[in-house]
Amino acid sequence: MSKRTLYSILAIVIVLGVYAYEHFLSEEEKSEIIEAGNTVKIDTNEYFLPSSTTGQIVHHEGYSLSYSEPHEQAEWVAYELKKSHLSNTNHKRPYFEIDKAVKTGAADWKNYKNSGYDRGHLCPAGDRKYSQNAHDETFLTSNISPQLHDFNSGIWNTLEQKVRYWASKYDGVFVVTGGVLKGNMKTIGDEEVSVPNQFFKVLIDNNTGKTKMIAFLMPHENSNKPLYEFVVSVDSIEVLTGIDFFPELDDAIEDKLEASNSYKNWSFN
DNA sequence: CTGCTCTAC
DNA sequence: GTAGAGCAG
Numbered sequence: 001m002s003k004r005t006l007y008s009i010l011a012i013v014i015v016l017g018v019y020a021y022e023h024f025l026s027e028e029e030k031s032e033i034i035e036a037g038n039t040v041k042i043d044t045n046e047y048f049l050p051s052s053t054t055g056q057i058v059h060h061e062g063y064s065l066s067y068s069e070p071h072e073q074a075e076w077v078a079y080e081l082k083k084s085h086l087s088n089t090n091h092k093r094p095y096f097e098i099d100k101a102v103k104t105g106a107a108d109w110k111n112y113k114n115s116g117y118d119r120g121h122l123c124p125a126g127d128r129k130y131s132q133n134a135h136d137e138t139f140l141t142s143n144i145s146p147q148l149h150d151f152n153s154g155i156w157n158t159l160e161q162k163v164r165y166w167a168s169k170y171d172g173v174f175v176v177t178g179g180v181l182k183g184n185m186k187t188i189g190d191e192e193v194s195v196p197n198q199f200f201k202v203l204i205d206n207n208t209g210k211t212k213m214i215a216f217l218m219p220h221e222n223s224n225k226p227l228y229e230f231v232v233s234v235d236s237i238e239v240l241t242g243i244d245f246f247p248e249l250d251d252a253i254e255d256k257l258e259a260s261n262s263y264k265n266w267s268f269n
Numbered sequence: 270c271t272g273c274t275c276t277a278c
Numbered sequence: 279g280t281a282g283a284g285c286a287g
Contacts, residue, residue, distance in 0.1 A: 118272060149287075
């Protein structure tokens, strides 16, 4: 066999391989291959990402975010919390790092030092315990917002634990979290990181057959009230923030679910 | 779980 | 800067 013939056969094999990859593998299989190769960030098509009002969406392996440069923090952080993500592994807590993936320059963690505010995770470290990398990735400064310690370790922590409970009970939920970056806000540090006056968390469960949503809006202060008293409609958070949640949903379903402030499909036990 | 601070090298 | 222990809600 001549070299020329060999090259021709090789070329045909490559073309056919690419064709097969493009046309015969499902989207899910593709994203698995990409993840296995560890070359690209997550396949965002399988996620319900909200719209960005800032034009800067950043993808990490364990979560995506929309960064607001004027407020030096994310306007939202979104990720899927699968049941399989839940873990009891204890990871060593790393240092916070500036997120280099934020092109406009993410805030330095030193803004928070002696500010009186916690570096509050938006995607909690407790939701990414399935690997050391995923856990450490939550310690990027694009994933934190100034929070009062009483609030962070109090009612907000209670809500985060309830989300993990739901992820287990409903075989995964998709989570969007952020501070409301509107109105008059205090700032901290040389870079003037805004201190949100309210925080929101929006959940969608698309795994248990019937799609359901729930949204929480909390004032930036601790509370002893039960969680369900903070439930609002997704629409009301969209009005407040300008963010469009779950635009990829079928419009009829989106409109109906986002208008509701009912929590009857979510167990608060 | 959510964090900060202090000591030591 | 890094590593660890200790403390608090």
